[in-house]
Amino acid sequence: MLRLSVKHGLRASSQLAATRNPELSSYVQQIESEWESAKPFTEVPGPTRWQLFRGFQKGGQYHQLEMDEMMRLFKKQFGDICLIPGLFGMPSTVFTFNQETFERVYRTEGQWPVRGGSEPVLHYRKNRKDGFFKDCVGLFSNGPQWGKERSAVNPVLMQHRNVAVYLKPMQRVNQQFVQRIREIRDPESEEVPGDFMETVRQLTFESVATVALDKELGLLRETNQPPEARKLFRNIEILMESFFVLGVRPSLYKYISTPTYRKFSRAMDEIFDTCSMYVNEAIERINRNSAEGNSKDHKSVLEQLLQIDRKFAIVMAMDMLMGGVDTTSTAIVGLLLNLSKNPEKQKKLREEVLSKLPSTDRDFTLEDMKSLPYLRAFIKESLRVYPVTFGNTRSAGTDVVLNGYRIPKGTHLMMSNSFLLKDEGLYPRAKEFIPERWLRQKGAGENSSEVLMDKSISPFIYLPFGFGPRMCVGKRIVDLELELTVANLVRNFQIEFNYPAENPFKSSFVYMPNIPLKFKFTDVKY
Structure with a gap:
């Protein structure tokens, strides 16, 4: 039954994408063909809820770590993808550190991309006693209401x-x-x-x-x-x-x-x-x-x-x-x-x-x-x-395969790009501050943009204002x-x-x- 619903969801996504954008269609069709051979979601590596809870306590491995330190540790322990279970009503989140996964997520995010991380604001606005935000939650919201606003x-x-x-x-x-x-x-x-x-x-x-x-x-x-x-x-x-x-x-x-x-x-x-x-x-x-x-x-x-x-x-x-x-x-x-x-x-x-x-x-x-x-x-x-910031958040807009694992639609995702921005393979002389890499200049020797920027670099790595419909409104x-x-x-x-x-x-x-x-x-x- 689960397999039938997954196939139906992928097929529907593919048809919608084909109608709007042939390039997106090829992405979803590729994902559909990969789904059968992909590993199940339950096998995505990561800590157990108890390990995570204990890790945040005094003396634990995550205690008082800054966010980028924590992500660096996750990457070292689990690789380019890991599942961090949610605690106390927080959603479980898949952390990904791979540029190919970023592109897949963004290209399949759908009409109303869902962005997590704003739960405290949404909780406050939902529970405000005078109901002021009932019909106008603002841009921290998700779904059709967000789309309308x-x-x-x-x-x-x-x-x-x-x-x-x-x-x-x-x-x-x-x-x-x-x-x-x-x-x-x-x-x-x-x-x-x-x-x-x-x-x-x-x-x-x-x-x-x-x-x-x-x-x-x-x-x-x-x-x-x-x-x-x-x-x-x-x-x-x-x-x-x-x-x-x-x-x-x-x-x-x-x-x-x-x-x-x-x-x-x-x-x-x-x-x-x-x-x-x-x-x-x-x-x-x-x-x-x-x-x-x-x-x-x-x-x-x-x-x-x-x-x-x-x-x-x-x-x-x-x-x-x-x-x-x-x-x-x-x-x-x-x-x-x-x-x-x-x-x-x-x-x-x-x-x-x-x-x-x-x-x-x-x-x-x-x-x-x-x-x-x-x-x-x-x-x-x-x-x-x-x-x-250390990356961008989304929820999977469709069932998608990331790093060889099946990621169900609606899964919360954290795409961490801060490590990639310092990657010498993507940005030659990455530790140096060289504005010239962003200028179109040829024949300028070692300071030409062709030398300072990998020609095949993904446009989904450097996104200081986000991407797509949920790009920063300001x-x-x-x-x-x-x-x-x-x-x-x-x-x-x-x-x-x-x-x-x-x-x-x-x-x-x-x-x-x-x-x-x-x-x-x-x-x-x-």
């Missing part, structure tokens, strides 16, 4: 024409960040304090807020920071601190309200209250401007979301703040480290930026941003050297934020870091700085 937000956040809407406000925030660096650096050493990550997070928080809430919250000011903005900022911090404990480590929070979950839930309550307040203020501001005839040429992102639905706008604001602060902050710290560790690359980047914008008095235009290829290559290489916002930040920093400062930086990040749910960030910012002389 993603289809509504894509025209607002993913369309290139909307970049112009938040270019100016994001540049104002960026200028405040540059000024803040000058205020907090030591006048003699020109170094910023070791807790500089806090200032970087304020930058990314403000940048997201200008888009999600149509408001500059004032956290980059030295004084008069609004208390409600500080509270929202702190609650986003608490949220991310709790997320790893609840979403990765064994936890009983779905059965009893643990201390970590209560802390998480309070933070979620306050994030909801504050975002609702800011959205209501925005509605009043928009209505007042309209009545006074002060309407803008282009509607802000928040105004466009409010045209869909007020509740939808609140949920999207929450989701953007939760998903866009820590990840982007980590990316910026990685960029700063690469700028400081590679002064010749920093010089080359500064020359490109100044060739387009020689004066710090003028803001960038969209045309300026389009003509900075080395800047984009620099960012790409930085995200390879210092990835923001990709355009983050792209612009990173480009503006790096461009503004190099045209204002010479950046140095005069301390050891062998292991600058630790991994929880995302990579976070593990060392004091005492960067030196010296004003560029013109």
Whole structure:
């Protein structure tokens, strides 16, 4: 009976794929032909539930390991694929470290790709007493409801024409960040304090807020920071601190309200209250401007979301703040480290930026941003050297064969690519920071892109923003934020870091700085 249902599912998937995309059809047909000879799911290697539970206890092999350390151990113990059983209501997850499996998963993910890892948020929203999220769970959800909400937000956040809407406000925030660096650096050493990550997070928080809430919250000011903005900022911090404990480590929070979950839930309550307040203020501001005839040429992102639905706008604001602060902050710290560790690359980047914008008095235009290829290559290489997270999650969109094992539809998967990004066989001179590998340049000797990049490399290894329908909805916002930040920093400062930086990040749910960030910012002389 099981075999019949599996064959029927594969055949249905193949027919659907053939209708939409012949290339996908060949993938599913290949999987169908492999299924009979594949090993059963029960034989996928991995620890037992007891071994896993004991391993997380004090003295156990997994106790207090960071996420990438744990994955490295799994790979060493079990190979390119392993099954990690779920504990206390968490789903079992197949970890895979092989580039061929990534492609198979993505090519068969279906119309509504299912992404795990957000169970704490979904649990909170499902159990919120007022039922606010009942018919609008947000982009952390899955299935048809996710598809409906993603289809509504894509025209607002993913369309290139909307970049112009938040270019100016994001540049104002960026200028405040540059000024803040000058205020907090030591006048003699020109170094910023070791807790500089806090200032970087304020930058990314403000940048997201200008888009999600149509408001500059004032956290980059030295004084008069609004208390409600500080509270929202702190609650986003608490949220991310709790997320790893609840979403990765064994936890009983779905059965009893643990201390970590209560802390998480309070933070979620306050994030909801504050975002609702800011959205209501925005509605009043928009209505007042309209009545006074002060309407803008282009509607802000928040105004466009409010045209869909007020509740939808609140949920999207929450989701953007939760998903866009820590990840982007980590990316910026990685960029700063690469700028400081590679002064010749920093010089080359500064020359490109100044060739387009020689004066710090003028803001960038969209045309300026389009003509900075080395800047984009620099960012790409930085995200390879210092990835923001250890991989991407999905649930199998159909019955699929991975590494010779049958993986049933709906199985939770973790595709870890962080090891592959440092693989010399895929990225020659992988330990070196070489933006040139992302530029199309031939006949340039050892620094040509043909030499620095394996021609047969899978496009499914380097996916900093994910892939397909579940690609990061804020990709355009983050792209612009990173480009503006790096461009503004190099045209204002010479950046140095005069301390050891062998292991600058630790991994929880995302990579976070593990060392004091005492960067030196010296004003560029013109």
